[in-house]
Amino acid sequence: MRRKRLTFAALSALLILGGPGMAGTLPAAAAGRAPGSAGPSVTAASVEPASDGVVTAMQRDLGLTRKQAESRIAAERTAAAVTPKARRAAGNAYAGSWFDxxxxxxxxxVTPDASPDTRRALRAYGAEIRTAGHTARQLDAVKTRIDRLSAPSGVSGWHVDPVANTVVVDVVRRHRSDNDVRRFLDQARKAGAVTVRTVSAAPRTFAAGTVGGDPYYTGNVRCSIGFSVYGGFVTAGHCAQPGAGVSxxxxxxxxxxxxxSFPDNDYAWVSVGSGWWTVPVVLGWGTVPDQLVRGSAVAPVGSSVCRSGSTSHWHCGTVxxxxxxxxxxxxxxHELTKTSACAEPxxxxxxxxxxxxxxxxxSGGWGNCSGGGETWFQPVNEILNRYGLTLHTYTG
Incomplete structure (x- = not known):
């Protein structure tokens, strides 16, 4: 299915930006700063109401009523804005945070030694407080030690779980008894607070062979555009190497x-020209209206998140x-974010x-959009920092 044309809102953004007529599929967006300025600009979540398309997709994929979806979006905006303030307020006692x-x-x-003043400050921000045994810094150190190990294919990944206050190591069920997996888990447990979880499948990347009518191609590989930056767009690193041409x-x-960069990271950026240009839009593929992008405030664990791609189009899940x-x-x-949103090659x-x-x-995942699964993404702010790019956002 060839993508739908941009909605009226997106087209208005083009007119405001002074761009000529649309020449092709140019998606997503970023944090607004003047072209040429170094590094990303992360803005607080907008007070604009959520679009009908986002609300409808959350109702479908998260099993919410319309009122529940709208309330959740508003609460998540507040949580995203409060998260960095709460971390600063907690200081050395900070043990992680998430959206409930x-x-x-x-x-x-926070750890048991958090002072009464710290707890009062967190409550003043509207946060719930939970006591935990390990600080976020300690758990990050455990994960870093595990990162130095060589993992067998039966180990699918590992991350800090702030709710459980431990580092979770995921093992593919059919490989749980493999000797190399057991040796890895023995080493991982020596690193500190570790919990082992069994998962049904190993992750894979979501590139695909050439088919007609989708966003971009490198050789016989089809991938999807991520977010517009001044001068181009960001995308996944496993799609191509530097110097590869894009159609x-x-x-x-x-x-x-x-x-x-891939592996170690999974990010890339593509410069655009030849009549193509960037717009601060994520494609809705006719499932929802195209979405304007106004910033890049990080959503905490537990928040809803939606994904747009050239195969399965628009789907939502949870961080x-x-x-x-x-x-x-x-x-x-490293440094990927896991979600329950589905994706496909x-x-x-x-x-x-x-x-x-x-x-x-x-980046990749397991499963599909018929039977479900999990996906991972490379955070956009990391990509911007790595290449000195500036996200393109709509500021109207």
């Missing part, structure tokens, strides 16, 4: 991969973990967005 969907507010974990959905030349190391067959990739590089805030680009 049932309560509709941010929960902050659009209509077969015309878009530009070139200027930077790419399950931050800063996870994922062990693909090609090698480990060809969706690689596509946009993850919460409300109107850009989150990251699709």
């Amino acid at each position: 969907a049932a309560r509709g507010r941010l929960t902050v974990a 659009g959905w209509d077969g015309s030349y878009i530009g070139t991969f200027q930077g790419s 399950l973990a931050l800063n996870e190391t994922v062990n693909y067959s090609q090698g480990a990739v 060809g969706d690689s590089g596509g946009s993850f967005i919460t409300g109107d805030q850009a989150q990251g680009v699709t």
Whole structure:
């Protein structure tokens, strides 16, 4: 299915930006700063109401009523804005935080030695408080030690779980008894607080062979555009190496991969030209209206998140973990965010967005959009920092 044309709102954004007529599939967006300025600009979540399309998709994928979806979006915006303030307020006692969907507010974990003043400050921000045994810094150190190990293919990944206050190591069920997996788990447990979880399948990337009518191609590989930056767009690193040429959905030349990293990371950026340009939009593929992007405030664990890709189009889920190391067959990739949103081959590089805030680009996962699964994305702010790019956002 060839993508729908941009909605009236997106087209208005083009007119305000002074761009000529649309030449091809140019998706997502970023944090607004003047072209040429270094580094990303992360803005607080917008007070704009959620679009009908986002609300409808959350009703479908998360099993919510319309009122529940609207209330959750508003609460998640508040939680995203409060998270960095709460972390600063907790100081050395900070043990992690997450969005509690049932309560509709941010929960902050602190160690038993957190002072009364610290707890009062957190409550003043509207946060729930939970006591935990390990600080976030201690758990991050455990994960870093595990990152130095060589993981067998039967280990699919590991991440800090702030709710359980431990580092969770995921093992593919059929490999749980493998000797190399057992040896890895023995080493991992020596690193500190570790819990082992069994998962049904190993992750894979979501690139695909060439088919007609989708966003961009490199050789015989199809991937999805992520978010627009000034001068190009960001996407997944496993889609191509630096210097690779890129063609659009209509077969015309878009530009070139200027930077790419995979494994270790899974990000890349493509410069655009030849009549193509960038717009601050995530495609809705006719499932929902195209979404304007107004910033890149990070959604905490527990928040809803939606994904746009050239194969499965638009689907929503929940943020399950931050800063996870994922062990693909090609090698480990670090600092990914795990979600319950589904994806399929060809969706690689596509946009993850919460409300109107850009989150990251699709890396990989397991399952599909018929039977369900999990996905990971590379956070967009990390990509911007790595390449000195500026996200393109709508500021109207």
